[in-house]
Amino acid sequence: MPSLVPLAQIFAVRSATRTEADVQQNLGAFLTLAPLGLADNQVSKVEVPTGDGTRRRIDVEYGRLIVEVKEDLTVANAVAKAEPQLQGYLKVKRDATGDEYAGIVTDGVEWLLYTLASDELKQVQAFKMKRADADSVERLTNWLDGILLTGPKLRPTPDRIEEQLGANSPRFRLDRARLEALYNDRGNDAETTLKRELWARLLRMALGTNFEDDAALFLDHTLLVIEAEIIAHLVVGIDPSTLESDAVLAGAAFKSAGIIGVVEADFFDWPAKVDGGPAIIADLVRELGQFTWKDVEHDVLKHLYEAIISPETRKGLGEYYTADWLAKAIVDERVTDPLNQRVMDPAFMRKSGVSRDIAELQLVIAS
Incomplete structure (x- = not known):
């Protein structure tokens, strides 16, 4: 230039x-x-x-x-x-x-x-x-x-996801600050309090003494899952900007199409229920709409997760993604008739909380 x-x-x-x-x-x-x-x-x-x-x-x-x-x-x-x-x-x-x-x-x-x-x-x-x-x-x-x-419009390559949406990006810092302010103002709402308690209880059951009930982690997980749910709509060609924020986070468009278990109401939909939250969700829809998600050629949610959640936090939670080459090798060897076989991933079955939500959304993006 x-x-x-x-x-x-x-x-x-x-x-x-x-x-x-x-x-x-x-x-x-x-x-x-x-x-x-x-x-x-x-x-x-x-x-x-x-x-x-x-x-x-x-x-x-x-x-x-x-x-x-x-x-x-x-x-x-x-x-x-x-x-x-x-x-x-x-x-x-x-x-x-x-x-x-x-x-x-x-x-x-x-x-x-x-x-x-x-x-x-x-x-x-x-x-x-x-x-x-x-x-x-x-x-x-x-x-x-x-x-x-x-x-x-940008192709959502791993480098661009980290640069534009990762924890060190200006956009993440702005969105995270707004979400934290919203939680500080509205976090005492009965439904929000209950959802954080359920989130903490589930992770405590899964992780035991490795888990610390930290508001910062709850907010990081909230932002991550909301972005993942918006991406799930964009990947399949649904325009989330035409939907109410609570409909986006509850997966109403998928359910009306007869697709169950893709995007569901969970611990992290609380911003849609409090004053000021829908505006944040609408801005996230606008921001994520800058990417051509239909062109995705990799495990985008893996890179989003790793760009937002620090290595130290992931280590403490025991949350790791299987290397792409290893997952492919296992699938190539064991999944010989994908249209007729039913396959269980033991690691997937252990996932809870945010990891479970991200794993379920990956099935949509991969299909």
């Missing part, structure tokens, strides 16, 4: 002569020209009035992203002064549109990513432009694309 480098050399290099306006204008031009996939009428807008009766202006607005620009974030209190401004802008846009916006505070070198969590501003990730060259420009573009998810 050589044409973008001159812009980056202005906004991504601190100097005595560079002004905040320089950063703002060149950053706005960069967002418009970068291959981020928004329509022509969605070019970046600079100095956008908030429309709330005040004289406040948003530095840069691009799609569902608000950018608060400062000349130099290394100056004392620069970030502390920028955060309340960004918080106000995100609230105004959410109230006006009903959509959740991501927010960034930047001086072109340091990029701090935020979301609104229970109306409070929460930083979820940071990115730094180390140089203003083609490689750094590409890294920045990929990072921004991971936030916006508006670029061209």
Whole structure:
């Protein structure tokens, strides 16, 4: 992307002569020209009035992203002064549109990513432009694309799943923060409390002393299973955006087609039952819709699981996927008449909780 480098050399290099306006204008031009996939009428807008009766202006607005620009974030209190401004802008846009916006505070070198969590501003990730060259420009573009998810449709390769949806991706950090805020606000709901207790009881029975009832793990499992259930719809050509959130998580479309046991109501459908949860599910549908799931050529849920759940957690839970080559060798040797044979996988029979849900969904994606 050589044409973008001159812009980056202005906004991504601190100097005595560079002004905040320089950063703002060149950053706005960069967002418009970068291959981020928004329509022509969605070019970046600079100095956008908030429309709330005040004289406040948003530095840069691009799609569902608000950018608060400062000349130099290394100056004392620069970030502390920028955060309340960004918080106000995100609230105004959410109230006006009903959509959740991501927010960034930047001086072109340091990029701090935020979301609104229970109306409070929460930083979820940071990115730094180390140089203003083609490689750094590409890294920045990929990072921004991971936030916006508006670029061209992507094939869900293992690397892309980890890059766009894994625990270190900006999109995961935003979604996970929103889900945590929802749980903190609504987790005392009787049905949600019961579902977490049942989840913990089942894993305690399966794992014994290896299991610790941890809210963070429950939220990771919740996000993982919801994404897997949405993917199950997309793989077979069902558009989950046309369904109510509780219908998506209960597998209503599959049941109406006479397909039982694919997507079922479980421990992890609680966000569909509480205020604010359906909006999160709708955003996950939009985000996952950026991938061409019909083109999947591998065990996508295995890679999604491993991208979200850390190796340390998987080790503690004793949850491992059989290597693809080994599973294939066993099937090739033992499954000689697949249309007429019934086959039991003892490891599958031991699966519980999130592992069971993922395993059952794999049968759909593989078929």
